[in-house]
Amino acid sequence: MTLSFPAAPLATVVGPMFAAATIAAVVLASTTGEVLTAAAMKSIGDLDIIRAKSGMKGAIRAVLTSPLFFVGVFFLAGAFFSLLFALNHLNLSLVAPASASLTLVTNAAAGKIFLKENVDGRRWAAAGLVCIGVYLLAH
Amino acid sequence: MAQHRLLPRQYLILGLVAVCAPLGDSCLARGMTAIPSISLAHPCALWGALVAAVFTPWIAAGIVLLIGFFASYLTALSWADLTFVLPATAIGNVIVELLSKFWLHETISLERWAGVVLITFGVAFVAQGPALTERPAPTDEKVRLGEPVATEAQPR
Numbered sequence: 300m301t302l303s304f305p306a307a308p309l310a311t312v313v314g315p316m317f318a319a320a321t322i323a324a325v326v327l328a329s330t331t332g333e334v335l336t337a338a339a340m341k342s343i344g345d346l347d348i349i350r351a352k353s354g355m356k357g358a359i360r361a362v363l364t365s366p367l368f369f370v371g372v373f374f375l376a377g378a379f380f381s382l383l384f385a386l387n388h389l390n391l392s393l394v395a396p397a398s399a400s401l402t403l404v405t406n407a408a409a410g411k412i413f414l415k416e417n418v419d420g421r422r423w424a425a426a427g428l429v430c431i432g433v434y435l436l437a438h
Numbered sequence: 439m440a441q442h443r444l445l446p447r448q449y450l451i452l453g454l455v456a457v458c459a460p461l462g463d464s465c466l467a468r469g470m471t472a473i474p475s476i477s478l479a480h481p482c483a484l485w486g487a488l489v490a491a492v493f494t495p496w497i498a499a500g501i502v503l504l505i506g507f508f509a510s511y512l513t514a515l516s517w518a519d520l521t522f523v524l525p526a527t528a529i530g531n532v533i534v535e536l537l538s539k540f541w542l543h544e545t546i547s548l549e550r551w552a553g554v555v556l557i558t559f560g561v562a563f564v565a566q567g568p569a570l571t572e573r574p575a576p577t578d579e580k581v582r583l584g585e586p587v588a589t590e591a592q593p594r
Contacts, residue, residue, distance in 0.1 A: 340515035410521040417571040418521050421563050425525040428560030435553030
């Protein structure tokens with residue numbers, strides 16, 4: 300078996316529900332990974348300060364001894380493999396812009412809900428503008 | 439409420455996040471298209487092909503850039519909000535688009551220019567605000583490294 304690009308559009312082969320579920324899996328795994336990684340880094344503290352006190356080894360040790368960091372990386376890896384699965388069944392022109400732009404919005408919502416970040420109108424506007432912009436660039 | 443402003447060095451970190459990810463992806467894409475098709479039929483051959491691919495210049499450069507991206511990204515998340523870092527570093531897409539236009543002389547459609555403008559406005563929006571959500575300072579000042587902290591890093 301050799302890796303090759305399909306000759307016909309795959310999105311026409313699979314149904315819209317399958318496409319939506321596949322993209323949702325990518326977005327969900329990516330958002331979970333990003334939020335958990337961000338939570339881990341916040342719990343560790345400012346890496347610049349840690350590096351100033353304990354050196355580069357201390358900063359690396361602080362990151363690598365955080366279980367939450369590895370859970371986040373696990374979900375980011377899951378997002379990567381979900382993306383590969385999605386690309387195996389759907390068109391790149393659908394998966395790439397949809398997942399990249401939707402992730403920005405879901406991250407804003409997850410940041411507000413789970414990380415208690417102050418997502419004000421400015422950040423919602425930025426997330427919305429970047430979301431549409433990334434979609435236009437990647438489409 | 440005092441706004442958390444970034445230092446020039448922290449802007450440099452955000453710049454590295456923005457630039458390293460798209461450049462790393464581009465290097466990997468260029469390197470992977472340059473090597474012969476990889477067959478999944480023979481796992482040993484697959485493993486050998488992947489190991490050989492890692493040592494090609496473009497793929498090695500891509501891996502180094504992506505490691506740099508992840509290190510910078512983690513550093514940025516340690517002193518800035520996720521909802522600040524993600525939109526702010528989207529400017530990397532604009533940089534790649536401009537490079538492809540003026541360096542590689544590719545044709546950029548009107549739709550993609552509209553994307554560039556929207557991302558630029560979005561980054562400008564978020565960059566004018568605070569990078570970190572203000573939280574009450576902890577009462578216990580003996581915060582040790584590696585333990586959860588409820589406060590943000592102060593600008594130095």
